[in-house]
Amino acid sequence: MKKLVIIGTSDIVEEHIKCLIELKFQILVICSTRKKSKNLHYLTKKYNIKNSFDNFKTCEKFLKINKDDFAFFLAPRIKDTESILLKCLKYKKKIFIEKPLTNNLKFIDKIKKYENLIFVGYNRIFYQNVILLKKKLNKKKNLFVEVSCPENNKKKIQTNSCHIISILIFWFNRIKIINIKRNFSYILVIAKIRSKGLISIRFNFNSSENFCIKVIENRQIYVLKPIEILNIFNKMHVSKQKKLFVYNPVNSQTINEYKINNFKPGFYKQAKEFKQFLKKRNKFILNNITYAKKVIEICNKIYKNSRHSQTFQK
Secondary structure, eight states, X not given: OOEEEEEOOSHHHHHXXXXXXXXXXXXXXXXXXXXXXXXXXXXXXXXXXXXXXXXXXXXXXXHHHOOSXXXXXXXXXXXXXXXXXHHHHTTTOOEEEESOOOSOHHHHHHHGGGGGGEXXXXXXXXXXXXXXXXXXXXXXXXXXXXXXXXXSSTTHHHHTTHHHHHHHHHHHSOOEEEEEEEOSSEEEEEEEETTTEEEEEEEXXXXXXXXXXXXXXXXXXEEESSTTEXXXXXXXXXXXXXXXXXEEEEEEEEEEGGGTOSSSTTHHHHHHHHHHHHHOXXXXXXXXXXXXXXXXXXXXXXXXXXXXXXXXXX
């Protein structure tokens, strides 16, 4: 049974804890980065966690005298992530860290030497839907990908839409942004992918719609809308109504992430992969620092709205 030191007590942390307990992890410590956290008390009591702290300094004192083998599970406030991660790296233990790892590329370069210790939590790449499409789209040519990201504000591109960018990187690995246009209501990004494929990404601020990814591959249309629900269309059904022909796409398959298990989509498989990461000394993971850097580069490019094209290599 692997013991974990959890840093962070947000609502999303409880969703992680549910999966970790199901996979037989033991929570050695839970620590909040804010004083008088109500969630800290709630989680400590509900999950019978023996050691809880409301600041990281006190937690560190405990870790210095503790003899247990453990790993870190980090999901603090975004503003605390970099400083907490640097402190945890001093222990030379393996670390799960929630996205976004950082928006600072210099910080990524600073921690590059610890790549074999860090597992970055982009849970959408563990969706069954997303994994299925990676297999289906592998080596396909002339794809057109249409993405819609309804965000509240521009800053959310770095902290939330990064999940969508992580899916695109997971599928295609290399993306070249060729144009960015914007006004007060939207940002429109045009990018190239392998084998003459194209992506358009619309960031619609305060729009009343779901996040959506649509992939067009000849007759096959793959639609993730919302991202947790995949519908595959492969032909049109033609009917006649009041002397008019009506054309409706035929849905050949639907996969709903919410029906796969009782956990937050992607979290259980992600936790399972993290467990394997802890067991195997030199296990390669896709969602490492290099992968996170690709996501951050593209998010920063869009956020800063540079009009110069740039290629992001492997």
